[in-house]
Amino acid sequence: MDLRAAPDDSTEAGAPRPSHGLPRLRRGAGFIAALLCVAVLLVVAAGEWAAQSERDAQWDNLRRSGEVQALALRGVATRYNYLPFTTAQHPLVSQLLRHPASQEVRDAANAYLQAVNEHAGSDMLYVMDLEGLTLASSNWDTPSSFVHQNYRNRPYFHDALDGDTGRFYGVGKTTGEPGLFVSAPVRDNGRVIGVVAVKVRMEPIANPWEQLRDPVFVTDARGIVFLGSEPGWLYRTSRPVPAADVQQLQHNEQYGTGWTPRPVPWTLRQQDDQRDDQPGAELRLDGNGKRYLAFEEALPDLGWTLTVTADSRVVAVARQQAWALATLASGLLVLGALYWQLRERRLAENRQARIGLEQRVQERTHALQQAQAFRQSMEDSLLVGMRARDLEGRIVYVNAAMCDMVGYRADELIGQLPPYPYWHPDDLDRHWNDSDTVLAGNAFPQGRENRLRHRDGSDVYTMFYTTRLIDGGGQHIGWMSSVVNITAQKRAEEQQQQRETQLQRVQRVITVGEMASTLAHELNQPLAALVNYAAAARALAAQGKTGPLNDSLEALSAQALRAADIVGRIRRWVRQHPESREPCDLSAIVEQSLELLLRAEARRQGIAVRVEPAGAPLQVHADRVLLEQVVINLGLNALQAMQTHQPPPEGHELRLRLAADNGHALVQVLDRGPGLPPGIAERLFEPFFTTRSDGLGLGLNICRSIIESMGGQLQAHNREGGGAVFEIRLPLTNAPDNP
Template identity: 30%
Template sequence: MNSARPASSRGNGHRRQLGLWAGLVLGWLIAATAGAYALGETARKEAAAELARQSEAAAALHAAVLRSELEKYRALAPAMATDADVARLLTTPRFDARPLNQRLEALADQTRASAIYVIGADGVTRAASNWNHPVTFIGADYSFRPYFNKAMRDGSAEFFALGTVSGKPGLFLARRVVEGARAIGVVVVKVEFDALEAEWRASGEPAYVVDPGGVVLITSIPDWRFRTLRPMDAESRRLTLADQTLTDGALKPLPFHTPQGGKTQRVEAPLEGVPRPWMHARVDTMTPGWTLHLLTPDRGAIETNVANARTLAVLIATLAFGVAAVLLRRRQQAAARQRTAEAARLELERRIEERTHDLRQANIALNRQIEERVRAEASREALRDELVQAGKLAALGQIAAGVAHEINQPVAAIRTQAETASAYLQRDQGAKAARALSRIGDLTARIGAITHELRVFSRKAEPQLRPVSLNEAIDGALLLLGGRLRQAGVRLTRPRGEDMMVVADRFRLEQVIVNLMQNAAEALEGRPDGHITLAVERIADQVELRVADNGPGVTDEIRDQLFTPFVTSKANGLGLGLVISRDIVAGFGGELDLRSAAAGAAFTIRLKAA
């Protein structure tokens, strides 16, 4: 009994899992099919609506072009009907029509009208723009033409038909010519639409214009001209054939059904013998009764959109049910893993207990090492500050003699000026004594400046990075070293230019400059032409100070280890000055380096511009 129950439970669980998977697949099939149908139909409607909007816009544009073309000619016939030469031609028996023919010819060329001609009251043409063509309208009798009769009766007429002479279809715009209250003739402008039809044909969208009787007049498909939207009864067909001088082969229905009403909708129309789907749009024109129809090819856009939408629906359904399948699979795997994890957890707890002791001991050792490293870092910082201070004091010891000489001169001058002031006072010359005392004050101020710079330079303080004037730092260093340089006969070149502001601590920067200039002065000892050059240059967002001398330079053996502690070329040097200086400059975020020079040594300090 105990062994049979687990086996039955496992079998039931397996069947439940198979049932879940079968239901999942069936649900995917139903959702994918329904979603593909619904989304496909929505895409079909949206694509058809978009194509309909495009077709309506294109039809309106075609109608606007046709309207613009017609308006250009509609003003021409009325203008010619009031022309004095036209009236004289129709009322004077032997009037010379040559000048008028030439005018009509020039006017037709300028307006691109097919023909402009003048018909007398008897229906015979008296003048025409094609007067010098082999087939001319002059002498032709048009008394039977509807546009002539209607213009003579009503004053104006518009009529589309085949030309009896040219055989070309066109729109005839007629205007009555009157003298007083008597009609004496008609002026006719014939407009052909070959260029407009060619433009429509190039667009790839079949277009055609239909008159009130449903007859196609203007079209980009020549085979459709003079065909009808619907079959015509025998009487209407007979009258239309007679009016428009058409043959019996005309007035056949178009090879497709044109939708009624103004709604834009899809049609099947053959082009080059192959039925194709089109979007049909219609729009009224300015010409009474004329309607422009446009067929816009869908080029498979609707079916493509439907296919894409259906594919998207299937993908979405697949993705959704794929996620569900993944979740189901993960749930099944999670149940299996839970059983395994329970056993692993007990084993892990045992191992963790074993490792906890080792980790605790390692953590204690790590904390001890961290504390030792912190103490070492603090000691290193303190040692560096002590080395910087020691460098200052060492520099002060070396420049003490120069400073003493620098002070001795003002002291001697003070004594002299004091004796001079005493002599002036004995002679009762107060003004001269005051001048001597004023000079004593100036000399005392100079001594005070030197001693103040010594006190500031020797002071031990925490570095504070801030914008520092490079000129002020150089001035402070020269105040300490000026006397020594003059005693040694060293010439100093310091071009004056724009003051540069750098990020540094002023007094530590002075210490670096003093150290470099002092090293240069020591390298020039014994040279009669000793020369030190200071140069400042702005490079991008950095400022570079160059300290160069014309001494013997740095040997190749020393150059590679120049900034190594206790490496020096001096007999009594410790080899720490440049190491301390580089450490100070690095603390400013800058660089101290030795550059190649044609003669002597050249050190550069590069700092961030403030």
Template identity: 30%
Template sequence: MSRLLIPRRRLPLTGLLLLLSSAMLWLIMNWAERTELARLQAAGSHRLEIYAGSLRNTVSRYSYLPRVLALNQEVRDLLAHPQDPTLQARANRYLETINQEAGSASLFVLDIDGTAIASSNWREAGSYIGNHYTFRPYYQQARVGRPGRFYGIGTTTGQAGYFLSLPIYQQRALIGIAVVKVSLDALEASWKAGAEQVLVADHQHIVFLATDTRLKMRALQPVPPAVQSVIRDSRQYTATHFPALPVHIDRPVDVNTAVWQLSDANGQTQQFLTQRLPLPEFDWQMLLLTDAASARRASHAALYAGVPTLAAIYFGLFAYLQRRRRIRDNLAAKALLEQANNVLEQKVADRTQDLQQINQALSDEIRVRQHAEAELHATQNELIQAAKLAVLGQMAAGITHELNQPLAAMRTLTDNAQTLLARQQSAAVQSNLNLIANLTDRMGRITSQLRSFARRGGDDARPVSLQASLSAALMLLDQRIRQQQVDIDMILPRDDYWVVFEPIKLEQVLINLLRNALDALQGRADPRIVIRTQVHETQITLMLQDNGPGIESNHLPRLFDPFFSTKRDHDSMGLGLSISLAIAHEFGAELTAGNLPEGGACFSLILQASPQKEATHA
């Protein structure tokens, strides 16, 4: 028994081992807990994006409604004559119908003084008509010409909702405001089916959506008196006092993640992994609270597994030391150590060779992919050039007609000039020569525009004059426009717009869209194409509308697919819109299609505005 006693000289070593064991157990527990938290964080990030996506989809589903109301003629007529009961009744029925079909909470129209003059709930006792909403931020934002966004409690109905507003203009003068109220109650109820807790707080850090109702109208941080005064003035919420969430932050994980201790109604605390996702488009933030009990269990499991493991390690170490006291064969120990070193060095060498082979394989794969991307880009450019030459071929008959007329005139003028020279009428000869020179200039402009369009476009984006590109496209299609007797209505500002694009490719996109509209107008008695623009900060939207039959609803999803064509003739390969979409994406633009409420199709080309100008057409 005396041999098992620890000698005095080994007491400091024993204490050090105990200290190291405690530190090792703590590290193992901490590692296990952090590993589980990392797993929960990865899963929570995906779930948080899903919740945020459902919120964005719910709001974006109704974002088109304010513009629909602003463009409706019945609404505009009522704003022009707000005291006309007949116009008000027609507008109320229109808003009621649109609200029922869209599934929004309510629709209403304000005059410039903030008074509701038409509403979808005009039949109900709590109708908005006659109420004043100048205190609402969505009115104040639209009053200065900006789209309004605001979440709050309805002052008339007492029901919460998200309000979207849009100013209505008549000849650049503000005449009213269209407002849409979207209910988020169904979305909030669907979130409750999940295992996590979801919170949404506004820019004042006040929770207004929550799967746990006791957390609503709570603040993530203290609300200053000035902010409370703003909330009262705008009547955003019925509450005026916003107590802090019953939360103790255990420790932060990163800038948007922390471990919370959340107290329930009985004072019991529960640990949650809290993840925050900013929603800058709403000026909100979304929080996901995931039960972190599994992280604590993982820490305890690591402790229960670590203690026996360390005990076994120390027992083995003790046995080894005891044995080492009896074995004094240093040469054998040295041989074993050298053998272990050789094995380790061999493993390191093998691993290094494997890593070199893997690195070489990755390099080969990168080169193959780069080559494939280069071939794909070259094929795409060849396809774009082929489509451009196909367009030139289709326009050849019209261009030939444009050239034959001045050629015939030049022949007649030349014969006349010879006769006049014989009669020595030099003044008349000079007049004929001037006419021939003018006809030559006209033919030169036609062939120059064709030569410019036929050459290959580059890949470098630069400032391009939008009006110059439109003029060039219209000039190439002038013969067909005059042949179909199409009325071109260009609603463009006096100042030129400059966009970031490649000039030749921009002209090709515009020609494809114009040809598509001309095809849709074949056989119409009053063909008309409207070209107009809209400016939104750093973007310029070019809209091309026609009064043709429009696009069938089952064709819209496939409209930009390669080789898809709605034309009955066999000359169309169905590549024009597909190539136009590819070119637009190449230069950071967007191309969309839809139908107008009054009939006809509308194509919208959203371009990046250029802050500077330079000459782009020779």
């Protein structure tokens, strides 16, 4: 390409003109390259943001689903706990165990157990002697009767013989059908003479799970799946089972006579990008590689673990959709730079295409929300108190828990239209508004807190969860509400908050007393300097030396400001204030605590202070003033511990160490005092426990409460070489996701 032009009158013949095309091309190529880099970064960032948002939404849904399913599972598992105990109190059961050979007594006992079982709605109810032999059963007249069957190898039988209540889930030896067995001892003058057991079928819980799209299952304490929506996973192990436990299970015949351990066809592991506020894992099926988000809800009172899952493909779909949108936007940016002359026409076309794509995304999102709302409605109805209303608001059903909650019988509530008798007279406007909103089709999917009035006049605080009531033909016929009594929780929260506020105020007042001597020591220096500078200024004024006089006055003013700053810092620290969380630099908080009190107190006692900073800034989300109070309290305790203790070879020293550890920020307060004796170390954080004659025993307890309210931990242990270490551990706000 010839970059020269023909000479004119003002240019010598044959002399080339300067070329500007090549630098312009280079600038254009650099601009396009920068645009491409920005576009790639935008696409990647948009995909990760969309995936994380969808993952957070899935975890929230799983957490709510796990709580509802766990509540329903616990309700079915504990529904018949009373039945064996009450049956064991009947005189006919004791008479049967004392006279097992009497056919008349056997017939009477069989008839009694059959009647009780039918009335209670349980599966089987039976009585065993001390050898585990069934003497009478509610199914005595069926081909699969438990009578004359021996269950002495079952753990629930031995638990009852020991005088305890037994609970055992397993496959029935006689019927081959699984169920939950609950047992109780039969006593005669304090001596156990037999066992009463009830069998409860868990199908009312497990059968609806089979209709769900994603797997739901329950494992026992050994990790064996015994209940769930996938029949092929039943009685298979999710982790290795010790040989002794395998022998025990085979002896008990818990999962059938021919049971042998077989692993489940999936693996469960923590995700690489899992966060602390998402306590779940990833479940990956063997063979097809399908993945699920898995949330585990522990049921410690039953010894079980409930696991609910959600297909993780929605996260990948969200990421791909975000990539598509971001790629489209980035393409528009690059094309606009390349074809600037066609900017208006191209932007209009692409804007229309983007609107159509967003509409399709919104339609699909709306369809997913509708399906999720239907499933959530079923889950929300499985709570303690149940109330059904027709489309006009008339009550058509209430269960016993709802009647107990408000003090009215079912026949007094059924047929009632608003206002209901249990509405609180002080909240009638709120009740009417909530009722009208629900009947208009605007139920509260997250629940609604309401205050009710019990028949005896007491207040009852509840949470209402309302969903549509659908008949077998799919028609909307009314509204179903689940009601949870939260009265005790509300009162406990209010009392705990008041108690913590009072304790914190008491500790701050105590700390102010301890500050008095140090404050006086700090103010002595500026006050003494003020007196000296004032005397010097008086002498210089008398001599007429204006230059030195001005210097003395400036020094006098500086010392006055220093004294005012000391008093102001103490007043700001002592003043009671509401808790305020904000991002804080932990190093600045430690330095402020040293300047406020600790360094002056250590100087007064002749103890060296050493700070070991971290390699990088430590950002935490905390209440700055309360955190300063904790550091000061721990530092004062360390200085007091070293006052009367003989110094070690390396001498007394107060050391404050800052570090980062596995996503947490650490502040360690180390001293060379006498250390923590074993008897004291175990009770160190108990309220009102103190080793000081003038102490109240509230300081360390309040310090731990403050740190735990910020999501952290406060621990103490002995220091190697003598002394003690108090460690504050708080989550880092700038920490990467834990692997």
